[in-house]
Amino acid sequence: MLDKIYEIFHDRMIHKGKGVGVGSGFTSEFLMISFFLIAGILVLRTANSILFALGSILILAAILFTVPSVFRVEKENTDSINLTSFYVAISIVTILIVFFAGSGVLI
Amino acid sequence: MFNSTLIPLMVVFPLIAAILVNFLHKKDRSVKTIAIISSIVAVVIPILTLYGVHLFSGHIRTESFPEMSKLLIPDVYMGIVYAYGPLQKILLVLLTIMTVFVIFLSLNKKLISGVYIAMIFISLASVSAIILADDFFNFFVFIEVLTVAQAALVIAVRETKSHKAAFKYMIFGSISGGSILLGIALLLGVYGLLNMTDLSNAIKAGGALQPIALTAISLITIGWLYESGLFPFHVVKSNMYENAMPEVAALLQLQSKVVLVAMSIALLRIFSGYSLLKSVMLGFAIFTVVVGSVMALQQTDLRKLLSFVAVGQAGLVAMGIGLGTSFSISAGIFHAINDVLSMAILFFVAGFIFEAYKTTKVDKIGDALQKIPLVGLVMFLATLAISGVPPFNSYQSELRIIQSAVQAGYAELGVLVILLSVATFVAIIKAFYLIFMRPGSTAEIDPKFKGTMYKTIIVVLIAMCLFIGLFPHVIYDPIYNVIVALGV
Amino acid sequence: MEPFQTGAFLTAGVLIVAGFWAIIMMDNLLKKVIGANFVGDGVNLVLIGIGYKPGGLIPEVTPHFHASAIPSTFSHFLAFNEFAELASYPLPFALVLTNIVIGASTLSVMLALSVVLYHKYQTLSVQKIFEAMEED
Amino acid sequence: MFDYILLFVVALSAIMAIVQENLYKSIVILGFESFSLAAIYHFLLATDVAATQAILGSALIPGLFIVTLYKTTKGRDE
Numbered sequence: 001m002l003d004k005i006y007e008i009f010h011d012r013m014i015h016k017g018k019g020v021g022v023g024s025g026f027t028s029e030f031l032m033i034s035f036f037l038i039a040g041i042l043v044l045r046t047a048n049s050i051l052f053a054l055g056s057i058l059i060l061a062a063i064l065f066t067v068p069s070v071f072r073v074e075k076e077n078t079d080s081i082n083l084t085s086f087y088v089a090i091s092i093v094t095i096l097i098v099f100f101a102g103s104g105v106l107i
Numbered sequence: 108m109f110n111s112t113l114i115p116l117m118v119v120f121p122l123i124a125a126i127l128v129n130f131l132h133k134k135d136r137s138v139k140t141i142a143i144i145s146s147i148v149a150v151v152i153p154i155l156t157l158y159g160v161h162l163f164s165g166h167i168r169t170e171s172f173p174e175m176s177k178l179l180i181p182d183v184y185m186g187i188v189y190a191y192g193p194l195q196k197i198l199l200v201l202l203t204i205m206t207v208f209v210i211f212l213s214l215n216k217k218l219i220s221g222v223y224i225a226m227i228f229i230s231l232a233s234v235s236a237i238i239l240a241d242d243f244f245n246f247f248v249f250i251e252v253l254t255v256a257q258a259a260l261v262i263a264v265r266e267t268k269s270h271k272a273a274f275k276y277m278i279f280g281s282i283s284g285g286s287i288l289l290g291i292a293l294l295l296g297v298y299g300l301l302n303m304t305d306l307s308n309a310i311k312a313g314g315a316l317q318p319i320a321l322t323a324i325s326l327i328t329i330g331w332l333y334e335s336g337l338f339p340f341h342v343v344k345s346n347m348y349e350n351a352m353p354e355v356a357a358l359l360q361l362q363s364k365v366v367l368v369a370m371s372i373a374l375l376r377i378f379s380g381y382s383l384l385k386s387v388m389l390g391f392a393i394f395t396v397v398v399g400s401v402m403a404l405q406q407t408d409l410r411k412l413l414s415f416v417a418v419g420q421a422g423l424v425a426m427g428i429g430l431g432t433s434f435s436i437s438a439g440i441f442h443a444i445n446d447v448l449s450m451a452i453l454f455f456v457a458g459f460i461f462e463a464y465k466t467t468k469v470d471k472i473g474d475a476l477q478k479i480p481l482v483g484l485v486m487f488l489a490t491l492a493i494s495g496v497p498p499f500n501s502y503q504s505e506l507r508i509i510q511s512a513v514q515a516g517y518a519e520l521g522v523l524v525i526l527l528s529v530a531t532f533v534a535i536i537k538a539f540y541l542i543f544m545r546p547g548s549t550a551e552i553d554p555k556f557k558g559t560m561y562k563t564i565i566v567v568l569i570a571m572c573l574f575i576g577l578f579p580h581v582i583y584d585p586i587y588n589v590i591v592a593l594g595v
Numbered sequence: 596m597e598p599f600q601t602g603a604f605l606t607a608g609v610l611i612v613a614g615f616w617a618i619i620m621m622d623n624l625l626k627k628v629i630g631a632n633f634v635g636d637g638v639n640l641v642l643i644g645i646g647y648k649p650g651g652l653i654p655e656v657t658p659h660f661h662a663s664a665i666p667s668t669f670s671h672f673l674a675f676n677e678f679a680e681l682a683s684y685p686l687p688f689a690l691v692l693t694n695i696v697i698g699a700s701t702l703s704v705m706l707a708l709s710v711v712l713y714h715k716y717q718t719l720s721v722q723k724i725f726e727a728m729e730e731d
Numbered sequence: 732m733f734d735y736i737l738l739f740v741v742a743l744s745a746i747m748a749i750v751q752e753n754l755y756k757s758i759v760i761l762g763f764e765s766f767s768l769a770a771i772y773h774f775l776l777a778t779d780v781a782a783t784q785a786i787l788g789s790a791l792i793p794g795l796f797i798v799t800l801y802k803t804t805k806g807r808d809e
Contacts (some may be wrong), residue, residue, distance in 0.1 A: 027533050028404040031526055035397040038519040073401050077342055081275055081725045085619040087339040088282065092329055095387060099325045102383045105318050244690055251697045255704060262708070267715045271725065274624075274708045277701060281631035282618055284701075288638045288694060289611065295687065296645040602738045603775065609742040617749045625754055625799065629761055632792065633745055636768055639780075647775045654776075683776040691780050699787050706799045713803040 028070045036063050114161035114191050117152050117199060118236045120145070125228035132221030139214050142224045146207045149231065153199040156191060160241075163187040184302040188241040193585040194372075194440070198238050198365055201444055205361050205451060206231050208564050212354040212458065215560065223263050227358065230256040234362050238369050243291050243301045246373065250287065250334060253366070254280040257359055261351045269350035275343050283333030283340075290326035293319050307377050316381065324378055328387060331374060335367035337425055338394045341418045345402075348414030353458035353467075356410070357451040360417040364443045367421060371428045375436070375595040382431070389429030395422030396523065400530040409457050409467040409538050413450070416493070416531055420446045423527060426520065427508045435511030436595065437587040442504035444582060445492075445575060449501060452489040452568045453535070456482055459561040460542065464550045469541040473548035482558075483543040485565045490539055492572045494532035500575035501528075503583070603644040610637030624709040624719045628702060635698035639691045646684040654685040734774040741767045754800055762793035 009025045040060045076083060124145035131137050166186030210227060233249040233256065240246045258273040258280075295301060297319050298309045310320070331337075336344030344363065348356040371388070378384050399419025406412040424446065427439020459482055460475075461467050476483045492499035495506075505528060509521040575582055610633050617630025709719065716724045744764040751757035765788030772781035 024404040024533060024537060027530060028401040031397065031401055031404075031530050034526055035393075035523065038523055039393070042517065042519050070401060070405070073398065074405055077398060077402050079271070079275075079342065079346055079725065081278070081721055084275070084279070084339065084342050088279065089619050091332065091339040091391075092325075095325045095328055096322070098387055099321050099328075099383060100318070102386075103316060103321055105321065244693075248693055248697065251701065255701055258704065267712070270708055270711050270715075274705065274712060275725075277705050277708070278618060278627055278631065281634060281701065281705075282615065285611065285614070285631075285634035285638055289641060292638060292641045292645060292687070295642070301686075599734060599738075599774070602735060603771065606738045606742045606771075610745050613745045613749050621749070623754070625796070625803075626749065626757070629748060629757065629796075632761065633749075636745075636765070636788070639784075640768065640771070643772055643775045643777050643780060646777065651776055653778055688777045688780050691777070692783055695780070695783055695787055699792060702792060703795055706795055710799055710802045719803060 025070060032070060032073065033063075036060060112161070113152060113156040114159065114189050114239065115163070117149075117156070117239065118189075118232050120152060121149055121228045121232035121235065124149070125225040125232065128221045128228065129225040130221070134221070138221045138224060142210050142214065145228070146203070146210045150200070150203040150207055153196055153203060156196075158192050158196070161189040161191070163189075183300060183305045184241075187245050188302060188304075189236075189239040190241045191239060192589060194589040195238050197444065197582060197585065198368065199235060201447065202231065202234055202238075202361065202365055205358065205447070208451075208455075208568075209354050209358045211560055212455070212564065213352075216352075223260070226256045226259045226263070227355075230260070230358070230362060234365055237366055241303050243294070243303055243306070243373075246370075247284070247287050247291060250330075250366070251280075251284050253362065254284070257347065257362070260355050260359070261347055264350060264352060266350065272343075272346040272350040276347050279333060279340060279343050283330040286326040287330035290323040290330070293323040293326070297323070303373055303377055307379060310377065311380060316378075324381070324384060327374065328384065331367075331370050331388075332391060334363065334370055335425060336363050336395075336418055336421050338391045338398065338422075341395055341399060341422075344421075345399075345411070345414040345418045348417055348454075349408070349411045353410060353454045353461055356414065356417075356457075357454035360414075360421075360450055360454070361447045364421055364424060364447055367424060368428075368440050368443050371425070372436075372593070372595070375428070375431075376593060379595050385429050385431035387429075388425060389431075392422045392425035392429050393520070393523065395419065396426060396527050400527050400534070403534040404530060406534075407469055409460065409469055409542070412469075412534055412538055413453050413457055416453075416534060417450050419527060419531065420450065420493070423505075423508065423524065426524075427511065430508075430511055430515045430517065430520075431595075432511055432515050433587070433590045433595070435508065435515060437583065437590045438504055438507035438511050440586050440590070441579070441583050442501065442508060445500035445504045445572070448568055448572050448575070449489050449492040449499070452485065452565050452572070453493065455561055455565050455568070456486045456489070459558050459565075462558060462561075463552050463556050465553070466550055469538045471548070471550045472542045473545040474543075475548070475552075476543040478552050481562055482565070483539075485569050486539055486543070488569050489565075489572070490532065490535045492569070492576075493535065494528045498573060498576050500572045500579070503576060503579040507583075597647070597649040599649070600644050600647050603640055603647070607637040607640035607644065610634070610640065622721050624712065624721060624724070625706075627721070628705050628709065631705065632698070632702060635694065639694055642687040642691050642694075646687040648681075648683040652678065652682040654682040654688075734771065737767050737771050737774070740764075741771065754804070755797075758793055758796045758800065761796065762789045765789040765792065 006022065009022045037060070040056045044056060124141065127141055128138055131141065162184070163186045166184065168182045169185055206227065210224065213223065213227070230253055233253040236249040237246060237253070240249065254277065258277050261269050261273045261276070291301070294306060297317065298306060298313070300306045300309055310316070333340045348359055351359055374384065396419050399415050399422055403412050403415035403419060406415060424439050424443040427435050427442055457467055460472065463479065464472050466472065492501055495501045505524060509524050512518065512520040512524065614630040614633030614637060617633065618627050621627055621630065712724055713719055718724065741764055744760050744767070748757045748760040748764060751760065766785060769781045769785035769788060772784055
């Protein structure tokens with residue numbers, strides 16, 4: 001299992017030049033996975049609703065199956081203006097929904 | 108003479124200097140003289156000024172009448188108000204000292220012109236006004252001016268990449284500026300007020316927030332995300348840092364962190380009873396921390412790497428503020444100050460390398476420790492400083508952020524902060540190894556370049572880092588007292 | 596609320612939404628700049644709408660008002676209190692004047708940048724400019 | 732009645748300027764929208780703002796846009 005992951009990282013990292021090694025790929029992958037674990041634990045611990053807990057476990061499982069998640073993150077954070085626009089739109093909607101639903105106006 | 112009437116001078120004086128320097132475009136000697144003198148005077152003004160409140164055109168607090176305040180709080184400010192206290196003093200002294208350093212470094216460039224220095228002065232004036240202003244509209248105006256000035260500083264590099272970065276910055280700046288002004292307009296419509304202190308009182312007196320006020324909060328939060336370079340806008344901000352000249356990038360990250368602190372305090376003051384705002388801030392901050400450090404690990408260009416590290420550290424500052432206790436907020440502000448210093452050292456080192464080798468690609472440069480040992484040593488110390496190793500300053504603030512996270516009941520976030528500092532250390536030390544220790548360099552060092560000014564400034568800055576790390580209470584205690592007194 | 600005021604707010608909403616749509620979704624650089632202009636216009640219209648008072652006086656036109664109005668000589672003048680009750684609320688107008696000027700300056704910088712980007716890439720399409728391969 | 736028609740015109744021309752394919756037409760519509768907006772400011776009792784908007788919005792800004800368009804496409808269709 002580990003050899004396979006190493007090979008995946010090696011293949012992806014080889015074309016980036018000498019500057020980036022497999023080690024930094026592993027570090028960032030470790031950071032991503034621990035971030036998702038931490039987020040899952042936080043939601044589980046603070047939210048008392050079963051729906052939230054189940055949902056967070058499901059999302060966590062889905063993420064752990066797509067192990068080299070670093071490359072996906074990198075692809076989503078390029079200099080492109082269109083992707084940034086998309087995330088800006090998503091964030092605006094998220095903020096509006098959170099503020100309205102959290103204050104009991106919508107629900 | 109040294110009284111609080113000097114307060115507006117902190118904004119007016121850099122503006123006058125900017126106009127003078129702008130008129131003297133292409134007369135290099137007089138531009139240099141005026142820039143050096145006025146930047147030093149700009150440091151002296153905030154040190155000499157006493158704490159106080161400046162009321163423009165002498166409008167004192169007067170009784171409200173129904174036209175002004177729709178909630179009839181007893182009395183309101185009629186004019187624009189600037190408030191100057193210990194926190195503002197610390198931020199302004201930091202800002203002006205760093206601006207002096209950046210101007211000293213910029214003066215020896217070929218790029219130098221009157222307009223370039225004028226833009227640095229205009230951005231200094233607008234950040235000062237953002238720190239001082241107690242009036243929401245004044246705040247907005249200077250945020251817009253700051254956006255244009257920063258974009259102009261990046262455009263002055265005259266490369267296509269920097270033009271693209273500046274265009275992106277301005278397009279999203281129009282989204283954020285529109286959002287902030289619409290939020291201010293809605294608050295003006297609901298409460299009839301623009302002064303932050305009065306607005307805070309009126310919102311407290313008004314009880315639960317109405318849907319219009321909720322829309323206003325959401326819109327201003329979007330503006331806050333843009334100004335501080337958090338999650339959806341982190342690519343825009345890091346692109347700006349990357350494509351500016353490295354020493355100007357140090358100035359830009361300083362300004363956006365100071366604006367982050369000032370705007371967060373303004374938001375927390377106005378909507379002090381509204382806890383959901385803090386949760387939203389915290390969520391976006393955590394996202395920024397993770398994305399920033401993951402992206403920093405993937406870069407091969409020193410400038411790009413440092414810009415993503417700067418974004419991640421801004422997320423850490425916002426995380427401290429978003430935790431919402433007075434301990435964590437003061438820890439976040441303290442971390443902003445420490446981080447600005449050590450990030451500035453790293454950017455100045457990048458500037459030195461860019462001047463000496465004409466590139467900052469880490470896989471082209473190598474073996475630099477024999478040629479520039481002092482710069483290598485300072486960069487190593489700065490790397491230790493930014494990743495929170497004990498004798499330096501960031502240790503004190505990161506420790507406080509972790510403590511406050513545990514106290515607030517989010518022990519997991521403490522783990523995340525430790526992971527972030529590990530990732531930062533790995534990212535920068537990798538670049539340090541490749542540039543300074545790896546044998547075999549493909550880029551040649553410029554033998555004529557001495558860089559005495561760079562060396563002096565980075566040594567002074569690392570000494571400042573060490574001083575704050577050894578005596579943190581000089582900076583931290585005033586901040587903590589201010590935050591406790593604000594009661595946010 | 597006065598129906599005309601409501602209509603003004605609705606129009607401002609249309610302007611702001613159209614502007615955001617253009618900034619986020621449109622492919623052409625100039626269309627994005629036009630969208631930024633519309634956002635500014637819509638926000639200005641909201642601010643002006645806040646200050647409106649139906650059937651009120653125009654606060655900048657002074658002949659209605661004299662600080663020490665004496666009925667016999669200046670019979671058509673109003674005292675300050677009366678004037679303040681009748682006139683519309685002038686604070687947002689000052690804000691809008693500032694915002695118009697800021698918006699125009701930002702707009703000109705963005706237009707200049709799009710000219711420069713056009714000369715480099717020979718196109719105005721955002722897709723082609725920002726997805727182009729970086730050459731060092 | 733005229734003021735309501737103006738509101739409608741502003742909303743309609745904003746949408747038209749954005750969906751319009753031809754950039755010249757969309758800039759002309761932008762100038763028209765700005766001028767109608769100035770008239771609305773007049774009906775909303777803000778005469779000084781109306782004057783500024785009429786000058787800046789319907790002369791200066793479309794002028795800048797036209798110059799930009801001339802400098803970029805130089806008469807070519809895109």
